[in-house]
Amino acid sequence: MYKYDEYDRALVDARVEEFRDQVQRRLSGALTEDQFKPLRLMNGLYLQLHAYMLRVAIPYGTLDSRQTRMLAHIARKYDRGYGHFTTRQNLQYNWIKLDDTPDILAELATVEMHAIQTSGNCIRNISSDQYAGAAADEVADPRPYAELLRQWSTFHPEFSLLPRKFKIAVIAADEDRAAMKLHDIGLKLVRRDGALGFEVYVGGGQGRTPMVAPLIRKFLPADELVSYLEACLRVYNRYGRRDNIYKARIKILIHEIGADQYRAEVEEEYLHVKALGIDPPAAELERIQAMFAPPPLVRDDSVTIDRSNPAFALWLDHQVVKHKVPGHAIVTISLKPIGGIPGDASADQIDVIADLAERFSHDELRITHAQNVVLPHVHMGDLAEVWAALTAAGLATPNLDLISDIIACPGLDYCSLANARSIPLAQKLSERFADMDRQRDLGEVKLKISGCINACGHHHAGHIGILGVDRKGEENYQLSFGGSGAEDASVGRIIGPGFSEDGVVDAVETALETYRSLRTEGERFLDTYRRIGAEPFKAAIYA
Amino acid sequence: MTLIRFRSDAAHEEPGVTLDGFLGQSNATAVRIESGEDVRLLLPYLDRLQLIEIAFPTFRDGRGYSSARILREAGYTGELRAQGDVLIDQVVFLRRCGFDALSSEKPLDEAAVEQALARFPYFYQKAAEPRAPVWKLRHG
Structure with a gap:
């Protein structure tokens, strides 16, 4: 875990005081809403339908128990006892008062947390x-x-007033668990001839113009990362359109000038930037790496797990994967109970998760872009106790990557941009497919719902994607198939006319029954769709 | 109109010519860059320029920050003036990108500017300013 030193602490504290001053000036009328808006957005504060929403940064999705308990405390003290985990590994509070926000940020700062740049064109x-x-x-x-x-x-x-928001993801494995190619910049750490470096993908994104990022640099030496990204951003900032916010993302620039020209301009800029000495020295990376040293796990080949309880065995099969150290496991805690709100956790549940991280996971937990929580370092001998505690807290739903493990944005229940509700639809879908045997039979199905074209619910990347639109004042849902946010990244395609809320639940069910009748051995829904195309599904759905 | 300068020399009196005008003929010593114009076209002439004014039609248009960095990295030492919708909450960014004069359409309180510039004790990045970034403070 990264720990702040005096410099990090001083900067975050200064930011809190700066925002306190800005809120004061807004409340006094010295700042107009137009002037205040980009300032509050750069501190994660949105004005939503019913209240302010505060988005707290969880850098690279990593938390310790002390930080997690603070999130629960803030949910209780300043919100309505809930937090909502997002697709960017952050946490949102939906019922915040403007004049409380400086105090909330000050409380977060005491545990080395902040809301810096969780929104805004930065x-x-x-x-x-x-x-x-x-x-x-x-x-x-x-x-x-x-x-x-x-x-x-x-x-x-x-780069604090860019044409549009800018999202970066960093991974280090062939399996892409972070939707890396759907980011403005996706970085994949690789080893070539013994040296570490990055594959650099630029220009991915979702929203109204979804794009899978092209590979811009095949191998960037790891110690030149900052220089190269500075060049990538500078080319974008110089070019990037300001006249139309829908054309302002870097994906549009790269689409318009082409990956080759963008690459050439970045390389030219990079030659110049590299000579400026803006890359931190190796000692800085080593300082940070020392704080991410692996926990002292001891290889243990002797663990046996009693699988006699079928509910426990089911949970093991779905929520637990192999750790790099034998005898240990990575546990995913589902925040997708049947009929629940995807990504929501109560303050009490957040406290339970913090306790489990402290007792069983070397004081560490992670947030996933699929809106779940991970205990990354659990000894296999402790799994039964972890499962029992999760069960008691309503957190042991065994549905990772199954049809009810739905990603959904807050939708029209909260969001001022939304055209349609996402949450009630997610609840209906998970209830329709509540039966565990049926879910297991359907296998991996990534279903993602967005309540508007901005695609916060990643519908383009869903094996099954649902987009809520407004059609003559009525909520209408468009269905798409074939998306993926994984290493085989792809953008889903709309299959035909939209549906009512109940209609789209029926259509999903019909599609999955069609898949069951046409799949070959071992095929997921996505594989079958890619093999046979949309026609058989359309024929069944629009019959 | 408020003009706040962070230079000891006298303010340049000659108004800036347009980029096209400058490139077309002139022996002008001051030029004004509109948002979206490519400041790199000035690089061959930096030694004879005394004032480069960069327009911020709205504070949200951040292209001028890159223009400033490019000029300073190329060795420009004359006055670099941010002109237009220049607000208190962006002065730290402007100064760190190398602007040493702020010309605001709206009143800009000099004391408030000083306070804003003093707020952050450190900065993470190396930029167009003499202060060392945090990594340099950490490792020497």
Whole structure:
């Protein structure tokens, strides 16, 4: 875990005081809402339908128990006892008062947390693989690089008023668990001839113009990361359109000028930037890496697990994966109970999760972009106790990557941008497919719902994606198939005319029954769709 | 209109010519860059320029920050003036990108500017300013 030193602490504290002053000036009328808006957004504060929403940064999705308990405390004291985990590994509070926000930020700062750049046209929270540091398939822990980029991007003087928001993800394994290619910049740590470096993908994104990022640099030496990204951002900032916010993302620029020209301009800029000496020295990366040293796990080949309780065995099969150290496991805690709100957790549940992280996971937990929580370092001998505690807290739903493990944005229940509600639809879908045997038979199905074209619910990347639109004043849902946010990233395609809320639940069920009748051995829904195309599904759905 | 300068020399009196005008003919010593114009076209002439004014039509348009960095990295030492919708909450960014004069359409309180510039004790990045970034303070 990264720990602040005096410099980090002083900067976050100064930011809290700056925002306190800005809120005061807003409340006194010295700042107009137009002037205040970008300032509050750069501190994660949105004005939503019913209240302010505060988005707290969880850098690369990593938390310790003390920080997690603070999130629960804030939920109780300033919100309505809930927090909502987001697809960018952050946490949102939906019922915040403007004049409380400086105090909330001050409380967060006491546990080395903040809401800096969780919104606004700047470089947002750096996301990463939720299994980082624990996964058997990683080249190295990607989080030290993410922390290096957190520092580089924090209050960056040149890149705080970009054409549009800018999202960066860092991974270090072939399996992409962070939707890396759907970011403005996706970085994959690789080893070539013994040296660490990055594959650099630029220009991915979702929203109204979804794009899978093209590979811009095949191998960037790891110690030149900051220089190269500075060049990438400078080319974007110089070019990037300001006339139309829908054309302002870097994906549009790269689409318009082409990956080759963008690459050439970045390389030219990079030659210049590299000579400026803006890359931190190796000692800085080493300082950060030391704080991410793996926990002292001892290889244990002797653990046997009693699987006689079928509910426990089911949970083991779905929520627990292999750790790089034998005898240990990575546990995913589902925040997707049947009929629940995806990503929501009560303050009490957040406290339970904090306790489990402290007792059983070397004081560490992770937030996933699929809105779940991970205990990354659990001894297998402790799994039964972890499961029992999760069961008691309503957190043991065994549905990871199954049809009811739905990603959904807050939708029209909260969001001022939404055209349709997402949450009630997610609840109906998970209730329709509540039966565990049926879910298991359907296998991996990533279903994602967005309540508007901005695609916060990642519907483009859903094996099944649902987009809520407004059609003549009525909520209407468009269905798409074939998206993926994984290493086989792809953008889903709309299959035909939209549906009512109940209609889209029926259509999903019809599609999945069609899949069951046409699948071959071992095929997921996505594989069958890719093999046979949309026609058989359309024929069944629009019959 | 408020003009706040962080230079000891006298303010340049000659108004800036347009970029096209400058490139077309002139022996002007002051030029004004509109948002979206490519400041790199000035690089061959930096030694004879005394004032480069960069327009901020709205504070949200951040292209001027990159323009300033490019000029300072190329060795420009004359006055670099941010002109237009220049607000108190961006002065730290402007100064760190190398602007040493702020020309605001709206009143800008000099004491408030000083206070804003003093608020952050450190900065993470190396930028167009003499102060060392945090990594340099950590490691020497």
